[in-house]
Amino acid sequence: MAWVSLVLAGIFEMFGVTMINKVNKDKSLLSIILLMVGFGCSFLFLALAMQSLPMGTAYAIWTGIGASGGALLGMVLYGESKDWKRLLFIFMVLAAAIGLKLVS
Structure with missing residues (x-):
């Protein structure tokens, strides 16, 4: 249940970041x-x-979901750059979060 709560926390973080842009x-x-x-x-x-x-x-996982999710939402909703280098670093953040899950 803790991991579900953590993923929900990350999703709400992404929503909050999107709302900052809307405000x-x-x-x-x-x-x-x-x-x-x-x-x-x-x-x-x-x-x-x-x-x-x-x-x-x-x-670490909460901030990883929020940061990478916010960057992806910026690309999808606001036309931010989809450069391959940017995508690579987002993937690296997600890989690090998954790595933390595997060793915890």
């Missing part, structure tokens, strides 16, 4: 509320995951 564009109350909900849920699920998982592993 910068339209500054509506709904966008601000969604931003707070996204990050609030992210921290809640991270805290739940850290009840069973080591802090270093949980935090």
Whole structure:
């Protein structure tokens, strides 16, 4: 269950990052509320995951999902660069997170 919570935390982190971009564009109350909900849920699920998982592993995987997911969402939703080098480094972040899972 801790790993499910951690993945959910990462997904909500990606949502929160997406909402930051939306708030910068339209500054509506709904966008601000969604931003707070996204990050609030992210921290809640991270805290739940850290009840069973080591802090270093949980935090590294959470930030890996958030960073790589945010970069991928930027590519898909906002037309950011899809250069192969950028994709390679995103893959490396994901590989490191999977490696932490395998040794934990």
